[in-house]
Amino acid sequence: DTEVTQTPKHLVMGMTNKKSLKCEQHMGHRAMYWYKQKAKKPPELMFVYSYEKLSINESVPSRFSPECPNSSLLNLHLHALQPEDSALYLCASSFGTGSGTGELFFGEGSRLTVL
């Protein structure tokens, strides 16, 4: 099973709403990632969790709040977003980071629209 599952597939929210994106993998991977992708652009890294600890935060605004409850789950909590935050949010996982990384597997993404 090389699957990363993301929910919801689509999300529309107002600027005052609070919502969450969820990601799950059962490959035994210990590194999980959040990426943001705008149309016609490559994915941009937001956060990396390694062994359930936040290891990289790419200077993401605090209105995005990641959470890794356990090694299989990754959440992204959204609050007070702006219309420019509308994008495809991708979750990914890998065996590890650095020399032991192996392949990176992506989910299908959550399409977020902020009104």
Place this chain on the structure above:
Amino acid sequence: KQEVTQIPAALSVPEGENLVLNCSFTDSAIYNLQWFRQDPGKGLTSLLLIQSSQREQTSGRLNASLDKSSGRSTLYIAASQPGDSATYLCAVRGRDNQGGKLIFGQGTELSVKP
């Protein structure tokens, strides 16, 4: 700072043609290089992973090569089919990164015409 470039940005070929997509990177100190395909509005599908100690990897009609010293990788697609139409992205994981950051190229948008 690692930079990844993909040429061409877009490519249109007739069905059945063999084709090569190019990826270059500026810093040869990498752990690995990975090729992905992305269909419109979808996530990224991993095609091939090449470790820094490897020269090439093959999967079906796909063959990826890696020349670390020159900072280049190619993705060869044999006997292209309309179903191969997608954006192809290469990404490198550098040894100077903390926590395994992947650096992506801008992608090559491939269209295979029936």
